[in-house]
Amino acid sequence: MPGIEKLPIEETLEDSPQTRSLLGVFEEDTAAISNYCTQLYQAMHRIYDAQNELSAATHLTSRLLKEYDKQRFPLGGDDEVMSSTLQQFAKVIDELSSCHAVLSTQLADAMMFPITQFKERDLKEILTLKEVFQIASDDHDTAINRYSRLSKKRDNDKVRAEAVEDVYTSRKKQHQTMMHYFCSLNTLQYKKKTALLEPLLGYMQAQISFFKLGSENLTQQWEDFLGTIGTSVQKHIFMSCTQEP
Amino acid sequence: MPGIEKLPIEETLEDSPQTRSLLGVFEEDTAAISNYCTQLYQAMHRIYDAQNELSAATHLTSRLLKEYDKQRFPLGGDDEVMSSTLQQFAKVIDELSSCHAVLSTQLADAMMFPITQFKERDLKEILTLKEVFQIASDDHDTAINRYSRLSKKRDNDKVRAEAVEDVYTSRKKQHQTMMHYFCSLNTLQYKKKTALLEPLLGYMQAQISFFKLGSENLTQQWEDFLGTIGTSVQKHIFMSCTQEP
Numbered sequence: 001m002p003g004i005e006k007l008p009i010e011e012t013l014e015d016s017p018q019t020r021s022l023l024g025v026f027e028e029d030t031a032a033i034s035n036y037c038t039q040l041y042q043a044m045h046r047i048y049d050a051q052n053e054l055s056a057a058t059h060l061t062s063r064l065l066k067e068y069d070k071q072r073f074p075l076g077g078d079d080e081v082m083s084s085t086l087q088q089f090a091k092v093i094d095e096l097s098s099c100h101a102v103l104s105t106q107l108a109d110a111m112m113f114p115i116t117q118f119k120e121r122d123l124k125e126i127l128t129l130k131e132v133f134q135i136a137s138d139d140h141d142t143a144i145n146r147y148s149r150l151s152k153k154r155d156n157d158k159v160r161a162e163a164v165e166d167v168y169t170s171r172k173k174q175h176q177t178m179m180h181y182f183c184s185l186n187t188l189q190y191k192k193k194t195a196l197l198e199p200l201l202g203y204m205q206a207q208i209s210f211f212k213l214g215s216e217n218l219t220q221q222w223e224d225f226l227g228t229i230g231t232s233v234q235k236h237i238f239m240s241c242t243q244e245p
Numbered sequence: 246m247p248g249i250e251k252l253p254i255e256e257t258l259e260d261s262p263q264t265r266s267l268l269g270v271f272e273e274d275t276a277a278i279s280n281y282c283t284q285l286y287q288a289m290h291r292i293y294d295a296q297n298e299l300s301a302a303t304h305l306t307s308r309l310l311k312e313y314d315k316q317r318f319p320l321g322g323d324d325e326v327m328s329s330t331l332q333q334f335a336k337v338i339d340e341l342s343s344c345h346a347v348l349s350t351q352l353a354d355a356m357m358f359p360i361t362q363f364k365e366r367d368l369k370e371i372l373t374l375k376e377v378f379q380i381a382s383d384d385h386d387t388a389i390n391r392y393s394r395l396s397k398k399r400d401n402d403k404v405r406a407e408a409v410e411d412v413y414t415s416r417k418k419q420h421q422t423m424m425h426y427f428c429s430l431n432t433l434q435y436k437k438k439t440a441l442l443e444p445l446l447g448y449m450q451a452q453i454s455f456f457k458l459g460s461e462n463l464t465q466q467w468e469d470f471l472g473t474i475g476t477s478v479q480k481h482i483f484m485s486c487t488q489e490p
Contacts, residue, residue: 025319025320026319029320029321032318032319033318036309036313036316039309040309040310043306043309044306046298046305047299047303047306049298049302050299050301051299053294053295053298054296054299057292058292060288060291061285061292064285064288065445068281071277071281073274074270074273074274074277075250075270075274075434082438082441085442089445092449093448189320193327196327196331197330197474200334203338204337204338204470204471207341207459208471211456211459211460211463211464212460214456214459215456215457215460215461218456219453219456219457222449222453225449226446226449226450226453229446
């Protein structure tokens with residue numbers, strides 16, 4: 001694995017055309033990373049939202065089944081069997097919805113958090129520094145122009161001194177902001193891979209523990225439960241048929 | 246389990262107040278079932294929609310990872326490691342999205358289909374028969390009124406015969422529709438429990454096979470995969486650090 005490319009901080013004082021063109025390449029790369037990460041962020045947000053909606057809908061279904069007893073059915077003659085069955089369904093579906101809730105939380109912490117941090121903090125910081133650097137460069141150019149105009153028509157020393165001072169401070173400012181900007185562009189090169197991999201690892205880990213939770217804790221007891229339900233439903237259908245007028 | 250209550254079809258000809266009040270009870274019970282089933286139908290539809298959205302979002306994420314190679318990163322020096330890693334992620338996430346797709350299909354067939362059938366076919370049929378019966382009853386009342394008015398002022402035999410004929414046919418019509426209506430109200434009493442239990446059983450079965458598919462086919466290979474990724478990411482971070490300027 002070859003080394004990661006860097007913008008030479010030591011070149012910021014000289015600020016040569018070569019440095020500027022290299023900066024252009026880094027800015028282009030950053031834009032591409034930013035664009036790709038934003039797409040991935042949106043896709044992951046869709047997964048996250050869908051997962052939350054799934055938990056909510058599963059929970060609602062379980063609640064509806066719990067509320068079966070509260071319904072007023074004038075012909076609810078043999079509702080004891082039915083309501084106890086629905087209570088069991090409510091219980092297992094509620095357990096499933098808690099598994100979904102756990103998954104949602106894990107996705108929030110291990111997937112959405114890192115990619116949101118990268119998008120909202122690291123990538124935003126670079127945009128801010130780019131603007132700050134742009135402003136500093138413009139101020140510097142203005143100072144240079146003012147100085148060059150001065151130097152033609154012989155002005156008094158006070159105004160000249162001001163202009164020199166102005167060029168000095170603005171160049172100093174530009175140099176500092178440029179160093180900051182280069183630093184964060186370099187840092188992004190180190191961060192970009194982990195920024196993509198971390199949320200994916202988080203996503204996979206969350207899915208794995210979801211399946212483990214589901215298969216280990218739920219599946220077996222569900223199957224036992226369904227076995228009993230299955231027979232009781234069969235029995236019910238059979239009895240209904242035998243009772244047909 | 247006590248027997249299921251029935252509307253006495255044999256009473257439809259006499260159509261006594263007792264039969265009518267019993268009909269009222271059955272209609273009330275049907276309304277309650279219909280209301281409860283509609284709520285459950287909506288909750289299940291939310292689950293179904295969320296599940297579909299989850300499959301779609303998972304598939305999109307996998308597609309985005311596949312497209313990483315197509316991105317143009319000017320500084321993509323050591324992208325071989327990265328892109329192969331993301332291809333592996335794309336592969337396993339794609340497998341997961343197929344599991345989700347299977348689950349969606351099973352939910353459609355085993356949960357949404359039966360409850361939709363019950364809602365759209367059985368419950369709708371009863372509403373239709375109720376209207377038809379209402380119309381037939383109104384026609385019968387009109388015929389009776391016309392006949393009674395006739396019988397006061399002595400009319401000619403032709404008109405009287407027509408009125409008698411009218412009463413006869415309308416009563417016959419009302420009797421037939423009432424029998425149909427009673428039949429389908431009785432049938433609903435036999436169907437109502439299985440109508441609730443069948444989609445729930447379908448839902449549970451779908452969830453169980455989803456967890457089995459996930460835990461048996463995916464979890465192990467994912468963990469192996471994550472093991473390798475984990476180390477390579479560690480390695481990457483380590484190398485990045487050692488390369489820090």
